[in-house]
Amino acid sequence: MNFLIYLISSATSLIGSQMQSIIIPIYILNITNSGMQMSKAATSFLVIRLLVTPFSGILADRFNRKHIMIISDICSFLVVGGFVSFISLTPDTIIFMQCILVAISAVFSSASSAIFSELTFKGSIERCNSVYGSMINFTYIFTPVVALSLYNFTSLKFIFTLNAVTFLLSACLESLLAYTFQERKLSRSNFSLKELTTSYTPVINYLMAKREILGVFSFAVLLNFFYNPVLVIFIPYFILKVLNLENTYVGYFESLWGGGLLLGSLLLVKYIKRYNFRSKIALFLIGQLTIFVFFFTGNNLMPLNIYLVAAGLLTVICALLNTFVNTPLFSYLHIVVDSHIKGRFFSFLQIFLQGITPLSYMLLGLILDRFTNISIAISLTSIVYIIAIFLYFHRSPIGRSYLLSNET
Template sequence: MISYNEVSEKSFQGFIIIFITQFISMIGSMIVSFAVIWYLAESTESSLILSIASIASIVPMIIVSPFSGVIADKFNKNLILIISDATQALATFVLIILFQLNVAELWHILVLLGIRGTCQGFQNPVSVSLTPLMVPEKKIKKINSINQIFNSLINIASPAIGAIAVSTFTIQQIYWLDVFTFIPTAVILFLIRIPSVTNHEKGDKISFKKEFGEGLSYIKESGLTSVFFMFATANFIVVPIFSLFPLLILGHHEGTVTNYSWVEVLFQVGMIGGSILLMSSKRKSTMKSVITSGMFLSVVLIGLALVPQGTWWLFYIACAILGIDLAFIDTQLMSVLQVTIPKELQGRVFASMFTIIKSLNPVGLIIWGIIGEFTPIVAIFIISPAISIIVYFILIKFTTMMHYGESYGNESIAEESSETPVVEAEADLLTDYQTELEAS
């Protein structure tokens, strides 16, 4: 079994190469996604179709996540990534042929979105687990920060590139990007082996119920239940209101599409800035800092709602601060989990996290969408984060969430937390659980 400190320089170099090719593939996919959404909006002019398209992408990911987590932990990770990438490329190629024959219909596009969502459901837990398997522990936070920077840059660039592509090429020509970007990714995955942490012998029968149960048991016994509940609550209460930003800008502040564009750009610039700050910081990521950043996010959202009408410079600053804070939350959370969760369980735990957190998104969107029909948009931007702050305080007071991961890999923190009997018991439980897994 690979320990947290036994990552070779060769594995790290391999990770960098995989990292680069995965981002090339992601750029192609995001440009294609932008083009597809625009094509659907332009050809149907239906908000219902766009909602169905989103559901077609998200729901398959949620459904397959429990199974994909077990598969990510127990099977060859190279093979999982290659098969899922190849399936997406093949489905895209079939759709290109249908367009070429002038027989492509709306349901063909929705099926493709469903296939892409399913494949991403298998890819996500594998992709997240690559970092602790192939990156030395001391570099994990920096790698996650770089990952966040790349994501932000892609989020800034892909709409612009997508707009140029839409005005220059047909939708079937744009689809070729998905096929072409698959090739370098597949070649690299054939050449560079991702380390395995499975204890199963070849020919052993995999029990999905048992394997999935191990992941759920770890979540329950390690104290992650309250952590996941916190972020599920945030996705239910706070995250949906981010989709209402256009209404706050256009309705309350009487802004234009230019103002909205600046908000999007400054938000991503803030994400990049926050990631750079984390890269340069030598401070260890902790759950305490994640939760503090989460509470600060709610405070900033309330402040954003209180910005005087038309005071754009202040609104822009608040959006940039939101981006910085979200980078702090995402990067630090991922770093804490990747360092603390046993590597042989990470696929299952991250898949469960995705299912628990993302499954509430559609419900939150519907609820806040209905409330928004009868409530001023400014009130929603105050009420939602205020509820979130109350939930944070309840979870902090009645759970050990703040101390998750403190006992792992940091003696000074463990020593400090030993004054709290509950945390000490949690640390013992984690150690016992990991020992039991290694012995099994």
């Protein structure tokens, strides 16, 4: 029952957030017609998260994680409700509202990640994580279509109001979680830069002592540098500005991506104990990047209607492979990282993931505005990344140490 509550509350909050996060970049692109402006908005959100995440990890290790989740959702409800009720919704105010939500989300994410392995679940953490991924990925199937349909036929105010309601429902569900808070041995002095540094020093020492965990950590940062901007910026821009398709086609591909994530999660639930997914991660990634090359060049090789069908099928396969990469990696971290440091560990990971992403956002945004042949640019980037993956897992001792380590 505890796992079911956690599952439903997470999905409820995520549906509203997904709709808003899908619509805002498209709204900015439609207003400005600039990939760079789209990238600047995305970068602003990441910088806010980057600044808040270090403190959110300390909060998650110091205070009751369940209470942090509830308070975060209630604050998000009040922020969205307040903007919708009392402030005119312009591009600037929408971006400002989203910045506040991102800051709150950083606090929520640290607590949610840290509490996962402490809740009483029936079944292994890895299996529960796969089921959780299946439920979350299921929302990716219909949310983009619903979001863009609402965007085309209703108002932004209605969509934001719906998002506010999901935050409130999520908070109510989280209050039902059975969770026993264990007091942790951390000082309760006011936050300071010195305390921040001191609090994360054990995390750095922990990573230096754990070779396999450091391998996962460093590779996740490398992976995020490429994937996040491609999914958030490049694909919507390619569909709307290169293929000159309607907004609904963005929802079409994002829904197919969600279907692939769901299929991958279901396969993991069934075969996670019978197949060593971790040992094949390099092959899964190379398969994904090969698909990306076709996605951004295939429209030049065949009629548009055939391309859309082929690209849709490959999008499902690419998302499936993405699940085969991410779930084993993060399940591994949930299992092996010590509980007393888990909140700060995942926050430290988020600092690096989000710290590198603004650079990639700005780089790809510059490419979008400066180069006319986007297909060639993204294809070359993918090829370079394939080489990096090969070198990391087959030539780097730290990469090999993770793949060769025994399943936990």
